Amino acid sequence: MKHLAALNKYFLTNKWLLILGLLFTAISIVFSVFQPIMVRQIFDLLAHNIDEYRLLDNTALKVAFRADFTHVLAFYGVSILIFALLSGFFLFLQRQTLIVMSRHIEYDLKNEIYQHYQKLDLNFFKMHRTGDLMSRITEDVSRVRMYVGPAIMYASRTLFLIVIIVYLMLQVNPLLTLYTLSPLPFLALTIYYVNRIIHRKSERIQAQLSNITSIAQESYSGIRVIKSYIQEDASARHFEEASEAYKDSSISLAKTDALFQPTMALMIGLSVILTIFIGGIQVIRGNITVGNLAEFVIYVNMLMFPFFSIGMVASMIQRAAASQQRINEFLQIAPAIKDEPDAKSVKLKGGVRLENVTFTYPHTGITAISNFNLHIKPGQKVAVIGRTGSGKSTLAQLLIRMYDPQEGKVMVDDQDIRHLRLADLRGQISYVPQDVFLFSDSIANNIRFGDPSASIETVQTAARQASVEKDILGFNDGFDTAIGERGVTLSGGQKQRISIARALIKDPNILIFDDCLSAVDARTEKEIIGNLYAYLKNKTAIIITHRIFALFEFDSIIVLDEGKIVEQGTHNDLLSLNGYYAELYARQQSGDDESVSE
């Protein structure tokens, strides 16, 4: 329960809706209890007048009596209707306030979680499965909403109703009240336990359903592999097994549900019979009137749902507390990478320096960069080459502060990047990642992601510089062409070039290209390099690559191995070293290796 205290701030911001909601609940209940009181009065009037009526010997008097009595009954009927309408109206207002409040809280909580996710570092995302992140922002928030909305609504209704009705019942006859109420706590307990069983079963069904969804999703995405390996039958069998488990669980839930309703009806029936039986004895003994008995039967019926909802509300609160605990776990994680209190805002010129940097991935213990030193002057172009897994991408991640090194310093313009404002650092460095990611949006907006205020002309220029403009203009909708599931399918090379255009449009002083030309052909690569040469004239560029770009005159080429620089120098320096670079170059010359381009 203490976990739910985190929601109190939301109650405070929505206090007026909460107060009004509770007020409307009370008013609606006050109007609803007039009905049994009026029914009692009608019954008592009937019982009282029936003997008088029978004693009348004159037909005219009997007709007049009946007419009078009809008026009285009509009055009561209309009054009951008016009170029912008023009660219903306030019930409507109650839902309009409390349920609306719960939707506001749900909205705020979802945004709070989403914004917190955005602040968290990459390591957090590596440590937690995407499904887990998604379920906390969707299913867990939905369960919490059941507490802030329906649970509060039912609980307040239950509380007000029980207090008012039990008070009215006690006024009539305490003994009958005790007998009548005695089965109700059992009803609440039964509902609570049955609800837990239903919930457990529903959870299992939910998990099986998401399993079915991911099996289907994966097989649609991998349909080409499934077909080419003729695995359609195996895939169908796999799906069938998952569906069968889902069907069995659903049937089991249907059985519990089928038992639930009749059991409830039986309990309600027992309570009514008990009321009539004991109440009847009290009437015969003269302790209460027939009207009181009728009133009691209505009270018992009115109390059924509140007692029923005690069990429901208890399990709703329990589930919400468990969900809020899961949400709090994430909300309480502070981002490892954030602005230092003394973080400065600076305009970067482009100098980069790494001093004795050692970095180990926290969750795997792999040391990707080890005692690393590098100095790049503003405007220099540096190539980073090395075998797969040698630490090239990690180097890029450290420069844009996706991770902080455990030892040493990463500096830009001689300032430790930990003392710069994160938004300034990332805003002034363009990073083209190895794995391209494009959003389901138009091509123009995907490029504009690097500078949301960019005009269409700027977008076109960036596309031209990245040698992708011609491809884009070849599509029917040009720059407005939609990408994504329902949009056009781009080739790997087109995606890479759009991703480069996105980086160029930022017009930064430092650019990092992480193996981002791997999917383009040699001719396009030559064209891009030609364009980039002009664009990068006064900018610092770090180009991570598997291939040797002999056309590009790098100020320095570094060769990485196991997180360390093993060779460093210009193209000619490295050739004379006769090491990895020379070997790679020789393979290019002989045409054995595709990873060399000129």
Ligand SMILES: Nc1ncnc2c1ncn2[C@@H]1O[C@H](COP(=O)(O)OP(=O)(O)OP(=O)(O)O)[C@@H](O)[C@H]1O
């Ligand atoms: N997010 C990560 N979490 C844990 N270990 C990682 C992570 N990323 C990379 N590594 C490990 O760090 C080492 C260096 O990886 P890195 O991606 O920097 O190499 P790379 O030279 O860029 O390789 P490639 O050329 O294949 O992209 C590898 O052993 C890799 O397994």
